[in-house]
Amino acid sequence: MDTLVEEQISVAVSSSQSAIDRATTSSNQTGQNGTAQPTGILSASSLVSGTQVRGNGTILLMPRASEKNIATTVSSTTQAIAVPQPGGAVSIVHVSIPSGTQPMHVQSVIQPNQQSVIQAPGGTGLQSLGKNVILLNKGSVIHSAEGDGGVHPVQLITTAKGDGCDGDGITLALSTAEDESRKRREILARRPSYRKILNELSSTEPVVSLGTNVEVKEESGTGGDNIHESDTSTALASNTITVAGTQYHTAQVPASAIQLATGSQDGTLQGLQTLTMTNAGTAATGTIVQYAQGQDGQQFLVPVTLSAADLQAYQIRTAGVTTSTGLPQGVVMTPASTIQNPQQLAEETSRRREHRLLKNREAAKECRRKKKEYIKCLENRVAVLENQNKALIEELKSLKELYCQKNE
DNA sequence: ACCAAAGACCGTCAAGACGC
């Protein structure tokens, strides 16, 4: 089982509505492709103070209990333990429901970061609580019937920014049977729009500012490579910049001489191609830092010394708008007015083509990443709906049996 | 160990969408 992050949160309890709003936790469950790995214990219950939230997004309500003692101890609270399965796709959840002297134990499957259903079969042990218990991991429902026959669902509602595949906060709230059925219908009816999902994903990515004009977008927990903030914060003064897992080497360029007038709207360094260094020591020559990409994907900023005549071929000036050449905001590369001969025009054409290819390369990567994310969401959704279907079939079966018993 | 098929990944092109 994982190590605990042990965030202590307070739990407010009211007669009609209770809420657990979880503060943002560190997302250290990134898998191979940046996918969330389901691990840890989830314990949802009537609300007990001292509830702990683990770094992997699961909740442990106090008093903390191991799987073993939940199985053997009569508790006054409804408790659930999620046991992650190999591969991380699902977790088996054991729910312990207080029911007089003998607690009910229910076992089901939940999906990580997705709506999941755990439903207890209708039976004698649940009669003091009611017939149905459904526990959902996110955007989810725990509901149980009260003794008076009326159903008073307890919903687990996330307070995350989006209702997609990510999100952290969890709210426990009581609601009515109508709400519950409506929610269930909504969950079944909702179809995630590819574009919407991507927008939500991108809107949850915090932006780390590196000062003047350089911004680096930090990948979220599901996004794969993580930024090394310590590297980026010092990169402008040292020789290596690590951004989103990609290393940018400044190749012995004296930091004091470089004017990194870069920046882009999306926070990445794409489009960074050629930068002029103001080298005070050599008046007749200048240095161009050229972008190069190594075989291993590492990107290099290679300084190239040019003569004064060569330098006339390029001018870099800063501006506040994106250029027609597609260079990122803050960098405008304009051919000097002296570019007239065919060779220079060809070079310019070639340079523009290289830049376009670079941009499209990056775009294709991003597109594929989003597509994978989307497919993952769809797969999770399929699993959730299958679970719901299973639960509904079981519920139908139980109701049928009950109906038959009453008629006998 | 070797080899072929399958799968994953990547770069590029092109067409359509979209914003200005």
Added chain:
DNA sequence: GCGTCTTGACGGTCTTTGGT
């Protein structure tokens, strides 16, 4: 209309897997 973005399609390369 133009520039940019997005994404499907295609082909190439690399890795994995199963059979011999």
